[in-house]
Amino acid sequence: MRSIQTKKIKIVNNETLIVAVDIGKAANVGYCRCPNGIDTKPFSFHNDGHGLKYLWEKITQMKNAHNLKEIVIGFEPTGPYGEPLVHYLRKKKVKLVQVNPMHTKRVKELQGNSPNKTDQKDPKVIADIVGLGHALTVILPEGSAAELRRLTHARERAMKRRIALFSQLQDLVFVIFPEFSQVFKDVKTKSAMYILKHCPTPEDIVKYKIKDLAVTLRKVSRGRLGEERAGELYAAAKTSVGIKEGRRSILFEIREILSAIETTECFIAEVEKEMSHYLKDIPYSRFVLSIKGIGEITAAGLIGEVGDFREYNTIPEVLKLAGFDLFEISSGKHKGQRRISKRGRSLMRKLLYFVAINTVRKGGIMHEYYHGCLERGMLKMKALIAVARKLLGIMFALVRDHSEYIEDYIVEQELKKAA
Numbered sequence: 001m002r003s004i005q006t007k008k009i010k011i012v013n014n015e016t017l018i019v020a021v022d023i024g025k026a027a028n029v030g031y032c033r034c035p036n037g038i039d040t041k042p043f044s045f046h047n048d049g050h051g052l053k054y055l056w057e058k059i060t061q062m063k064n065a066h067n068l069k070e071i072v073i074g075f076e077p078t079g080p081y082g083e084p085l086v087h088y089l090r091k092k093k094v095k096l097v098q099v100n101p102m103h104t105k106r107v108k109e110l111q112g113n114s115p116n117k118t119d120q121k122d123p124k125v126i127a128d129i130v131g132l133g134h135a136l137t138v139i140l141p142e143g144s145a146a147e148l149r150r151l152t153h154a155r156e157r158a159m160k161r162r163i164a165l166f167s168q169l170q171d172l173v174f175v176i177f178p179e180f181s182q183v184f185k186d187v188k189t190k191s192a193m194y195i196l197k198h199c200p201t202p203e204d205i206v207k208y209k210i211k212d213l214a215v216t217l218r219k220v221s222r223g224r225l226g227e228e229r230a231g232e233l234y235a236a237a238k239t240s241v242g243i244k245e246g247r248r249s250i251l252f253e254i255r256e257i258l259s260a261i262e263t264t265e266c267f268i269a270e271v272e273k274e275m276s277h278y279l280k281d282i283p284y285s286r287f288v289l290s291i292k293g294i295g296e297i298t299a300a301g302l303i304g305e306v307g308d309f310r311e312y313n314t315i316p317e318v319l320k321l322a323g324f325d326l327f328e329i330s331s332g333k334h335k336g337q338r339r340i341s342k343r344g345r346s347l348m349r350k351l352l353y354f355v356a357i358n359t360v361r362k363g364g365i366m367h368e369y370y371h372g373c374l375e376r377g378m379l380k381m382k383a384l385i386a387v388a389r390k391l392l393g394i395m396f397a398l399v400r401d402h403s404e405y406i407e408d409y410i411v412e413q414e415l416k417k418a419a
Contacts, residue, residue: 020126031123097135141307144281148304179236202237290404
């Protein structure tokens with residue numbers, strides 16, 4: 001039977017030079033340690049071409065002076081500040097690993113039994129963790145997968161901007177036309193946006209005849225709204241208690257927000273178009289798309305977050321990347337509940353959560369599995385997380401086996417045997 005557990009690989013031996021880097025915005029702090037305990041004092045270098053060249057010279061000198069064959073470089077994930085360094089070092093003959101900041105925080109007290117945190121101490125702590133074998137391999141997306149990761153993050157930032165803009169818009173509209181939200185429950189609809197753009201004040205709406213207003217609404221909503229909604233809007237405008245003082249300035253800002261929303265939505269559409277384009281360059285994307293309930297944008301986002309499913313050997317590795325690995329806190333007679341660690345890529349968990357919602361609906365591929373979890377006493381949220389974990393495992397298996405998803409696979413196999 002083949003083991004599916006994550007294997008711990010020892011990356012440090014008697015011929016390995018450990019290099020640790022504490023990454024900063026303008027300057028980094030490096031540190032080198034040999035297997036026999038000989039080390040360098042922590043040294044600073046800038047986050048530019050000269051600084052990175054200086055780091056490599058220090059590493060090379062240390063390696064040659066002690067006749068070492070391998071180099072392992074560890075660092076904490078620090079967002080954009082570490083990317084130039086990582087992409088510079090990936091072209092060298094080194095093993096890149098990253099250390100969980102939570103581990104650094106806890107291990108640092110072993111040095112001198114002190115919680116002291118300095119730029120001189122942190123790289124030594126990182127080196128300790130790498131030496132103990134608790135670092136994670138760095139897998140950087142390349143080619144189209146790298147483009148998908150950037151586009152996925154750009155889309156997520158734009159979505160957050162749009163949410164913030166709609167929130168600001170609702171607040172401003174409430175001041176000048178409080179009754180508007182009673183007529184249009186959702187300001188994000190095309191009809192509501194059209195009214196706010198062309199007649200944002202109650203006085204502007206009252207100037208219309210109800211029949212003309214109904215024709216406009218019917219046209220904008222493509223027949224979904226008509227005279228009834230027009231009458232409600234007209235009545236609300238006629239009795240509105242919205243303020244009039246300072247209203248011109250509020251209208252000025254509303255116009256700017258509406259323009260910003262339109263620009264953001266165009267940008268999101270362009271990003272999604274680019275994501276679909278790059279997704280076609282991923283050879284195994286069709287296996288992920290074969291799962292009913294996963295669309296192009298979601299598949300592109302998941303591949304961008306993972307980097308490359310083929311770089312992972314086991315399902316637990318991918319679950320850990322997403323922060324979907326389970327843990328519990330039990331002691332003595334106390335039995336803790338199993339929870340997900342959430343120590344992974346948050347956007348990846350978000351995408352999988354929405355996929356889970358799509359697949360548990362009636363007719364979805366996970367509908368029966370989800371209700372089976374509920375019947376066993378699971379809460380709805382935990383059941384959805386269980387579905388998300390299972391879906392991620394299915395994706396990994398499909399890519400690994402170069403297979404497309406077959407619904408009711410077991411039933412089909414039994415029918416073939418019966419035939």
